[in-house]
Amino acid sequence: MTETPLLLTPGPLTTNPAVREAMQRDWGSRDPAFIALTAELRQRLLGVAHAQASHVAVPIQGSGTYVLEAAVATLVGGGDTLLVLINGAYGERMAEIARRMGRAVEVLRWDERQPVDPATVAEALAGKPQISHVAVVHCETTTGILNPLADVAAVVASAGRLLIVDAMSSFGALPIDLRHMRAAAVLASSNKCLEGTPGVGFALIERGVLEGCKGRSPSVSFDLHAQWSGFEGNGQWRFTPPVQVVAAMVEALRLLEAEGGPPARLRRYEANLEMLLRGAAAVGIDLYLDRALQAPIIATFRAPENPAFRFQTFYDALASRGFVIYPGKLTKGESFRIGCIGAVTPADFQRLASVLGQALAEAGV
Numbered sequence: 001m002t003e004t005p006l007l008l009t010p011g012p013l014t015t016n017p018a019v020r021e022a023m024q025r026d027w028g029s030r031d032p033a034f035i036a037l038t039a040e041l042r043q044r045l046l047g048v049a050h051a052q053a054s055h056v057a058v059p060i061q062g063s064g065t066y067v068l069e070a071a072v073a074t075l076v077g078g079g080d081t082l083l084v085l086i087n088g089a090y091g092e093r094m095a096e097i098a099r100r101m102g103r104a105v106e107v108l109r110w111d112e113r114q115p116v117d118p119a120t121v122a123e124a125l126a127g128k129p130q131i132s133h134v135a136v137v138h139c140e141t142t143t144g145i146l147n148p149l150a151d152v153a154a155v156v157a158s159a160g161r162l163l164i165v166d167a168m169s170s171f172g173a174l175p176i177d178l179r180h181m182r183a184a185a186v187l188a189s190s191n192k193c194l195e196g197t198p199g200v201g202f203a204l205i206e207r208g209v210l211e212g213c214k215g216r217s218p219s220v221s222f223d224l225h226a227q228w229s230g231f232e233g234n235g236q237w238r239f240t241p242p243v244q245v246v247a248a249m250v251e252a253l254r255l256l257e258a259e260g261g262p263p264a265r266l267r268r269y270e271a272n273l274e275m276l277l278r279g280a281a282a283v284g285i286d287l288y289l290d291r292a293l294q295a296p297i298i299a300t301f302r303a304p305e306n307p308a309f310r311f312q313t314f315y316d317a318l319a320s321r322g323f324v325i326y327p328g329k330l331t332k333g334e335s336f337r338i339g340c341i342g343a344v345t346p347a348d349f350q351r352l353a354s355v356l357g358q359a360l361a362e363a364g365v
């Protein structure tokens with residue numbers, strides 16, 4: 001068997017061996033030891049965003065999209081209207097989730113190379129009193145663009161509406177401080193910047209907001225109020241939890257703290273991105289976004305103009321050298337993406353840089 005490749009993707013990611021090791025034992029889901037582990041998980045998740053005084057942490061089984069769906073179902077009621085701010089595929093997905101659920105949805109769209117504009121959001125809110133909730137994607141993983149979360153949050157709070165943040169690809173690295181920013185719900189998952197294994201989504205929800213959401217969800221499984229009541233009642237998950245994934249996630253959160261928390265993790269990811277961009281520039285591969293808009297999470301590159309270029313061959317050439325990259329997700333133009341997150345360091349991107357030229361040559365360029 002070949003060595004495990006490095007996953008330079010938006011998740012699942014390369015994990016620390018200690019995280020994978022934590023999955024090597026079984027846990028009784030209703031055993032006191034696992035109840036304690038769940039309590040530690042919920043407490044640590046609040047700590048990452050400094051939300052202990054204001055929010056509760058509600059994990060749910062599934063991928064990130066499952067918690068988006070559960071949050072919309074739980075928070076946005078039949079008489080409410082959700083405004084979704086869209087500059088990529090994940091914004092579109094949030095709107096689709098709400099529409100399918102029969103919720104009233106409004107959208108504001110920007111080009112995928114432009115960040116969401118808080119002033120436009122303020123105008124829309126002033127003109128549409130029926131909007132009760134606003135959803136924004138912090139880092140739009142489609143391109144890797146960073147949206148101005150704190151400014152959007154300020155606009156939404158001053159208009160007296162509730163903000164739902166898809167922080168899937170930012171939570172644990174990019175700054176989210178709920179002592180200084182109002183957000184009704186912040187949503188993320190185990191397998192992105194937290195560097196855990198896939199299988200758990202979670203929501204940090206303002207306690208007062210969640211208290212008002214009893215019975216609102218039209219779904220039994222996707223009901224974060226009921227899920228929370230379960231945790232508060234007996235400390236247990238309502239339905240079978242992915243026990244090994246939870247154990248790995250707690251270990252990943254301990255490692256995040258040991259690394260120095262989100263600021264230290266962000267510095268490592270920024271160093272990864274710098275090294276990646278240097279390597280790409282050296283072989284003439286261009287970043288798709290303006291550098292100032294590119295978050296150190298996942299970078300989108302334009303495919304080489306050369307008509308001989310074949311992405312699949314390029315992908316295979318890198319994979320055979322131990323690097324798994326990611327296809328592009330742009331609506332127009334050929335592109336590919338390389339992630340900076342996970343248990344990877346600038347040294348890994350230096351090694352990547354040393355093989356990019358060969359891989360391009362194999363791919364016809």
Ligand SMILES: *Cc1c(COP(=O)(O)O)cnc(C)c1O
Nearest residue numbers: 063064065066090141166168169
């Ligand atoms: C990864 C991601 C999701 C959720 O994706 P899953 O495949 O369901 O885990 C949602 N929003 C953003 C911005 C993401 O990066």
